[in-house]
Amino acid sequence: MSAQNDSGFLRMFLFVLGALVAFTILIMFAAGTVSEKLEEKQGSDSRKQAAIAERIKPVGEVAVAKAGAAPAAPRSGKEVVGAVCGACHATGALNAPKIGSADQWQPRFDANGGLDGLVKSAIAGKGSMPPRGGGNVSDEELRNAIAYMLKEAGIDAGAGGAKAAAAPDNPVQAVTQAAGQSAAPAAEDASALAQSKGCLGCHQVAAKVLGPAYKDVAAKYRGDAGAVERLVAKVKSGGTGVWGQIPMPPNNVSDEEATRLVKWILSLQ
Numbered sequence: 454m455s456a457q458n459d460s461g462f463l464r465m466f467l468f469v470l471g472a473l474v475a476f477t478i479l480i481m482f483a484a485g486t487v488s489e490k491l492e493e494k495q496g497s498d499s500r501k502q503a504a505i506a507e508r509i510k511p512v513g514e515v516a517v518a519k520a521g522a523a524p525a526a527p528r529s530g531k532e533v534v535g536a537v538c539g540a541c542h543a544t545g546a547l548n549a550p551k552i553g554s555a556d557q558w559q560p561r562f563d564a565n566g567g568l569d570g571l572v573k574s575a576i577a578g579k580g581s582m583p584p585r586g587g588g589n590v591s592d593e594e595l596r597n598a599i600a601y602m603l604k605e606a607g608i609d610a611g612a613g614g615a616k617a618a619a620a621p622d623n624p625v626q627a628v629t630q631a632a633g634q635s636a637a638p639a640a641e642d643a644s645a646l647a648q649s650k651g652c653l654g655c656h657q658v659a660a661k662v663l664g665p666a667y668k669d670v671a672a673k674y675r676g677d678a679g680a681v682e683r684l685v686a687k688v689k690s691g692g693t694g695v696w697g698q699i700p701m702p703p704n705n706v707s708d709e710e711a712t713r714l715v716k717w718i719l720s721l722q
């Protein structure tokens with residue numbers, strides 16, 4: 454009886470033990486699956502988080518950059534030219550006016566009526582030059598850069614131009630400037646003189662009105678050495694037949710004024 458009991462107990466014990474082992478394995482397996490799933494879920498969560506971070510990151514960066522740039526002093530002309538403009542203007546690539554070349558800058562300076570005009574032109578872009586030279590350049594930096602390039606070309610765009618325009622009551626200075634190297638104030642003076650002498654009632658720089666566009670006059674006589682003398686005489690005494698049948702009446706200008714006006718007209722491009 455006791456032997457039978459013993460073997461019965463043993464069988465029972467082994468069964469229970471087996472069941473427990475099986476249960477344990479089952480539990481371990483289940484736990485493994487659950488944690489795997491959990492990992493997967495967390496993994497995708499962190500990927501989502503990364504994606505969100507990615508999406509907000511640029512916004513944050515831009516805001517930071519802007520906040521940083523606003524109080525920062527604008528770059529000097531030299532810096533901007535070195536960073537952006539030099540790519541074309543240092544070498545004359547794409548026919549950009551070359552830094553240091555008065556020949557290439559002066560006509561543009563005159564045609565745009567000075568630094569302000571050049572800044573406008575550069576903001577808008579011109580020909581193969583993209584707006585602002587294709588760079589992230591503020592108006593002020595653009596102005597600095599152009600002033601720098603003009604200075605390198607020996608063109609005084611800054612205080613000189615403004616001073617000359619503000620002080621036309623000093624004729625000696627005005628004449629010296631008109632005759633001298635500084636063509637910028639001369640151009641401003643001359644166009645003011647053309648205005649005050651009534652030339653601009655019949656002429657515009659770029660468009661035909663009653664008289665021919667001054668740019669067309671300049672183009673017609675380019676390379677003609679005797680043109681200044683002949684045109685001075687014509688401005689003074691009037692004439693007809695060159696541009697059509699409408700006559701230009703005699704103008705009330707001195708030799709010196711007529712010479713300045715004609716030289717200015719012929720310098721336009």
Ligand code: HEC
Pocket residue numbers: 533534537538539540541542546547548549550561565571572574575579580581582583585586587588590595598599
């Ligand atoms: C990709 C080449 C390139 C870059 C970069 C460039 N430019 Fe120019 N730029 C040109 C070319 C080409 C012209 C002549 C355009 C024409 O007259 O058709 C020019 C002309 C100009 C003019 C004269 C415009 C006029 O109306 O005559 C100014 C001023 C100027 N650039 C300023 C700048 C400044 C300032 C920078 C830098 C912020 C700059 N450029 C960068 C190519 C460039």
Ligand code: HEC
Pocket residue numbers: 647650651652653654655656663664665670684687688692693694695696697698699700701702704705706714715718
């Ligand atoms: C009443 C209108 C009128 C006024 C004012 C006037 N012009 Fe003219 N101008 C003309 C006409 C018209 C012509 C074309 C004459 C011709 O065909 O020969 C002309 C021609 C010219 C030419 C080119 C002459 C040539 O032979 O090619 C010049 C330079 C010129 N004007 C300068 C001036 C200047 C400088 C002033 C001011 C001092 C002035 N004009 C005032 C109407 C005018």
